[in-house]
Amino acid sequence: MITRCILNIRLNTIRRGICTSRPSSSVFQKIKHFLLAEERDNFDADNIRKAHEKDKVDEKEWALIYRDVGASRTFYMTAAFLPCFIIGSTIFAVDINTNSPSNRFDFVQKLVTDAEELGSLIVLPSLALTVVIAFLARVQQLRLIRIYQNKKDTESFMAIQSKLLVTQHKALFRRDETAGFYFADDQTDGARVALHFLFGNIQIGNRKFMIMDDMFKANNYRSYMLNETSVPPRL
Known part of the structure; x- marks a missing residue:
């Protein structure tokens, strides 16, 4: 019985060691390796x-x-982002102009509240967003x-x-x-x-x-x- 208990303890220890062991490489290292391999095998x-x-x-x-490869990846990212941004902006504008504050979407209410808290400073993030979108569109057109x-x-x-x-x-x-x-x-x-x-x-x-x-x-x-x-x- 004592021998069996010792064997059970050792087996449980091994199992716990296996379950809690960490992988040898991180996710970031794997991503980096993938990107470098992609460039080498272009x-x-x-x-x-x-x-x-x-x-x-x-x-x-x-x-x-x-x-x-970089242009291909940024193309798909931008192609996915721009329509989503346009749709979101359209929903925001329609919701603001057609519904009362209490009947608006939650994200619209939050954005309006944040804008009111920022006051005139809202110009800065708006300008930054405009520059980013213009830059993405320009790069998309050029590359x-x-x-x-x-x-x-x-x-x-x-x-x-x-x-x-x-x-x-x-x-x-x-x-x-x-x-x-x-x-x-x-x-x-x-x-x-x-x-x-x-x-x-x-x-x-x-x-x-x-x-x-x-x-x-x-x-x-x-x-x-x-x-x-x-x-x-x-x-």
């Missing part, structure tokens, strides 16, 4: 196949040369998500870009329509990033866009597309 076969399938682009005809190059006609390209801020569409362009902007190269890092986000760093036709140089498959794809070199890259 042009692996599986990611290329998924990009072609998502964009409905023939892999035999078009080669993926630019894939901005290119993916770029393909035609395998048969190396002068022909296809860009996946934002349309109406919440959808994506394909835009065809040719190499002679592109040009790079270098006016921000001699600025500090912060100023250069700000200028790129405001004005873009390339032009396609009569529109300005923003690209990240390190998101190209290789630098020669970028330099050829922007007419900096004349030797077509290997596709």
Whole structure:
């Protein structure tokens, strides 16, 4: 009996140890590892196949040369946020103008109460919110998500870009329509990033866009597309 009790105590101790043990890596480390792995494998076969399938682009005809993972993620975040914000603002405005204070939604009553407590200071958060929304909309409009190059006609390209801020569409362009902007190269890092986000760093036709140089498959794809070199890259 004594032996059985000792065995039960040891077994319970082991079980408690297993239940209370912590994982070897935190959630943040796993997320960081995932993000870094995604960047390293930006042009692996599986990611290329998924990009072609998502964009409905023939892999035999078009080669993926630019894939901005960050632009893709921020696109979906912004595309989800902006409609929700517009719907919420519409509900707020309608509720304020049509219902008495006691019959309004709870969140509307709370926002009105907070605004009354802030008084004239309400201008500051309102202005900050306006700037953030304008910035998100501008970035959504500027950033290119993916770029393909035609395998048969190396002068022909296809860009996946934002349309109406919440959808994506394909835009065809040719190499002679592109040009790079270098006016921000001699600025500090912060100023250069700000200028790129405001004005873009390339032009396609009569529109300005923003690209990240390190998101190209290789630098020669970028330099050829922007007419900096004349030797077509290997596709």
